[in-house]
Amino acid sequence: MSRLPISPSKVSLPLVFTAAILCIPTCASAADKSIPYPGDLGQAIAALLIFAGLLFVLGKWAWKPILSLLHQREESISRSLDESTRREQEAKDLKGLYQARLGAVEEEAGDIIAQARKEADAAGRQIINAARIEAKKKLSCAQREIDEAKAEARRELSQMTAKLAVDIAERVVARNLDANERSRLIEDSMEEIRKNMTDAQNE
Amino acid sequence: MLAEGSILDHVSDSPWPGCQIVIAGMRITWMSSAIASMLLVAVVLCVVLLLSRRRASVVPHGMQNAVEAVVVFVRDMVARPALHSREKMDRFLPFLLTLFFYILGMNLIGLLPLNGMSEFLFGRRLLGVTPTGVLTICAALASITLVTLIVCGCRQAARRYHENTGRPIALGLVLSPWLWFRSLSPRIPGATGIILRYPLAILEFIGAIAKCFSLMVRLAANIASGHILLAVIMMFTVDAFTAAFRDQATHVFYVGPLCVLFSVLVGLLELLVACLQAYIFTFLTAIFLGLYVESEH
Numbered sequence: 306m307s308r309l310p311i312s313p314s315k316v317s318l319p320l321v322f323t324a325a326i327l328c329i330p331t332c333a334s335a336a337d338k339s340i341p342y343p344g345d346l347g348q349a350i351a352a353l354l355i356f357a358g359l360l361f362v363l364g365k366w367a368w369k370p371i372l373s374l375l376h377q378r379e380e381s382i383s384r385s386l387d388e389s390t391r392r393e394q395e396a397k398d399l400k401g402l403y404q405a406r407l408g409a410v411e412e413e414a415g416d417i418i419a420q421a422r423k424e425a426d427a428a429g430r431q432i433i434n435a436a437r438i439e440a441k442k443k444l445s446c447a448q449r450e451i452d453e454a455k456a457e458a459r460r461e462l463s464q465m466t467a468k469l470a471v472d473i474a475e476r477v478v479a480r481n482l483d484a485n486e487r488s489r490l491i492e493d494s495m496e497e498i499r500k501n502m503t504d505a506q507n508e
Numbered sequence: 509m510l511a512e513g514s515i516l517d518h519v520s521d522s523p524w525p526g527c528q529i530v531i532a533g534m535r536i537t538w539m540s541s542a543i544a545s546m547l548l549v550a551v552v553l554c555v556v557l558l559l560s561r562r563r564a565s566v567v568p569h570g571m572q573n574a575v576e577a578v579v580v581f582v583r584d585m586v587a588r589p590a591l592h593s594r595e596k597m598d599r600f601l602p603f604l605l606t607l608f609f610y611i612l613g614m615n616l617i618g619l620l621p622l623n624g625m626s627e628f629l630f631g632r633r634l635l636g637v638t639p640t641g642v643l644t645i646c647a648a649l650a651s652i653t654l655v656t657l658i659v660c661g662c663r664q665a666a667r668r669y670h671e672n673t674g675r676p677i678a679l680g681l682v683l684s685p686w687l688w689f690r691s692l693s694p695r696i697p698g699a700t701g702i703i704l705r706y707p708l709a710i711l712e713f714i715g716a717i718a719k720c721f722s723l724m725v726r727l728a729a730n731i732a733s734g735h736i737l738l739a740v741i742m743m744f745t746v747d748a749f750t751a752a753f754r755d756q757a758t759h760v761f762y763v764g765p766l767c768v769l770f771s772v773l774v775g776l777l778e779l780l781v782a783c784l785q786a787y788i789f790t791f792l793t794a795i796f797l798g799l800y801v802e803s804e805h
Contacts, residue, residue, distance in 0.1 A: 344521050344537070344540075344542065344642040344643055344644035344645060345534070345535045345537050345644060346536050346644065347528070347535075347537035347540070347543070348521060348537060348543060348642055348644045348645050348648075349644040349645060349647055349648035349651075350536075350648075351538070351543040351546060352546060352639065352644075352645040352648040352649065353648045353651070355546050355547065355550045355610075356606070356607075356610055356648075356649075356652060358550065359550050359553060359554070359606050359609075359610055360606045362558075363553070363554070363557055363605070363606050363609075364602040364606065366558055366561065367554075367557040367558055367561050368579075368602040368605055368606070369602070370561050370564065371557075371560075371561055371564065371575065372583075372601065372602075374564050374566065375576060375579065375583075377566065378566055
């Protein structure tokens, strides 16, 4: 297909000449001297030539770069918008993914915490039971020792008492005592019993 | 200055001395205040646009911002809605941008006090007349639109002829005026269509010329009327001051401030009109190009 490009340089001059011819009737009618000077063909030709020159210069060196720059900027903005939309979508997808992962991790962490709590409860109960058993064991052991000590003390006390009674009896038999000596003897004996008992308790 | 002569002298062009020739009874000016203004506009546009292009970067700054704002406005608010297809928009956008900036520059240069400054400095109005207030310049601009739409319409018709029939493009180009003229008429089925085809095509062709004629009248009338209104209001102030000095009249104390206020307001309105008319001219040109080059109606 053949192209028919309209370039400013190609159309400028034919356009000027044709337009100048078209201006002639207006200029001829405007040449009446009775009204203030409305212009003539010279102004029309000048306007056309200047327009043609402007169209050529600006079309070649101004509009082309300015329009291409605008086009370039619009494309860049459009690309940036597309890119930002794509990135936004990606970010949304990524956020969804991370939220799903976070949910899974939270769930897992909850499970782990529940499991740990359960295990800790079980361990605690076990420790408490063991402690109770140990305490009971120690208590019964201590009770037994106390009972043994008590029995031992009673045994020793009875032996000591018997011995003391025998000593007192020996002394009473060996001497003839007046009333004062008797009471002093009883006092000494009692004192000795007390002392022995104290020693026994201390031991 | 304002009080002297006709008020229309203020908006009409003044040729430079010795810069007029007469050919076949027709006066031709080769340098005038309006032509100098147009040259100044062209130079300013070239400098501003080429400078903004030279320092252009993907992230705009400085003058590039302003230029690009206008370029984007013309592309999105003028070319895109009127030309419909991307391919056509790319093809005509440089033309529409040049037209818009050219007309805008010509409208705005008339708002600068260059006219009075040149009269003060050189004793003549060598520069500063609003070019778009001159009827023949507006006729030239409207002719550009008319020629562009006819040429591009013919090219499109030749291309379509070549695509549809497979015949050489050169033959299409030779027949293109006739093909384009025929394509102006809407397709009506039956005998009515056959009868009405050429009368409707003639009407459409006359309509295209009338539309371009209206472009010329609209631009010239809007710009000239704004300047005339501004000149009238300022002339009131001058008259009031003259009367105050001559007849010891006191109405200058209330006429003067009011006229200054109104001239400022009309000046602002002119600024709006300058931008609006550039937009309207370019937009209508784009619509005509969309209408007659595509030829699908």
